[in-house]
Amino acid sequence: MKRIVLGLIAVDTLLLLAALLGGNRLWLINLQIGFISSALVMLASIVSYRNMVQGRVASGMVVAEDNRDTLDKIEDPYDLYEEGVSEPDESSKRPFKEIVQEERDRIKKQKRSLWQIGRDSKAALSFYRLGAYVVLIVGFFYLNNHKILDIGSYLLALSLPPVVVVFLLMREK
Numbered sequence: 472m473k474r475i476v477l478g479l480i481a482v483d484t485l486l487l488l489a490a491l492l493g494g495n496r497l498w499l500i501n502l503q504i505g506f507i508s509s510a511l512v513m514l515a516s517i518v519s520y521r522n523m524v525q526g527r528v529a530s531g532m533v534v535a536e537d538n539r540d541t542l543d544k545i546e547d548p549y550d551l552y553e554e555g556v557s558e559p560d561e562s563s564k565r566p567f568k569e570i571v572q573e574e575r576d577r578i579k580k581q582k583r584s585l586w587q588i589g590r591d592s593k594a595a596l597s598f599y600r601l602g603a604y605v606v607l608i609v610g611f612f613y614l615n616n617h618k619i620l621d622i623g624s625y626l627l628a629l630s631l632p633p634v635v636v637v638f639l640l641m642r643e644k
Contacts, residue, residue: 472517478639479510479632486628498624504614505628508607513632515599522597 483506490499614620 472521474643475517475636475639476514478635479514482631482635483507483510486631497619497621500619501614501621501624502628504610505625506631508603508610509629510632511603511606512600513636515597515603517636519597519599 483503486502486506487499490502611620611625614625
C-alpha cells in the first residue's frame with residue numbers, strides 16, 4: 472500500500488511540474504482535480520476490499536479453492552465433461568424427470584438471500600468508496616459549473632491512477 476501511495480504521489484508531482492512548465496492554468500486545475508479524485512477512488516477500493524478479505528479470513532469464511540481454470544469454468548460451467556469418466560454413472564439409469572427435478576432443487580438451494588447479497592457487497596458500498604466517488608462527482612461538477620472543464624486533461628488525469636496502480640501491482644509480482 473505504501474508503494475502505491477508513493478507511486479501515485481510521484482506521478483502527481485510529475486503532472487504538476489508538466490502543467491506548471493506548460494503554463495496552462497486550466498490544465499493544472501483539471502489534472503489535479505481529476506488525478507486526486509481518481510487516486511482516492513483507487514485507494515478507497517483497495518482499502519475496502521482489503522478490509523473485506525481480512526474480515527472473511529478472520530471469521531473463517533474463506534472460499535475453497537477450485538482446481539478448474541477460468542476457461543474451463545466458462546466452457547463447462549456445470550462440469551459435464553469431466554475428464555476420466557468413461558462409464559455412465561447411476562444417474563443415467565434414473566428417469567429423466569427425476570434428474571431434472573433434482574437439478575431444479577439444487578439450483579433453488581443456491582439462491583442467495585438478501586443478507587448474503589448485502590454481506591458480499593460490503594466492499595462496493597463501503598464508506599471509503601462512496602466518499603471517494605462523491606469527491607469525483609463534486610470535482611467534475613465544480614469544473615463544469617465554473618466553465619473551466621478541459622475534458623482532455625481531465626480524462627487523462629482520471630486514467631492515470633488505475634494505470635499506475637496496475638503497473639505497480641504487476642511489478643511486485
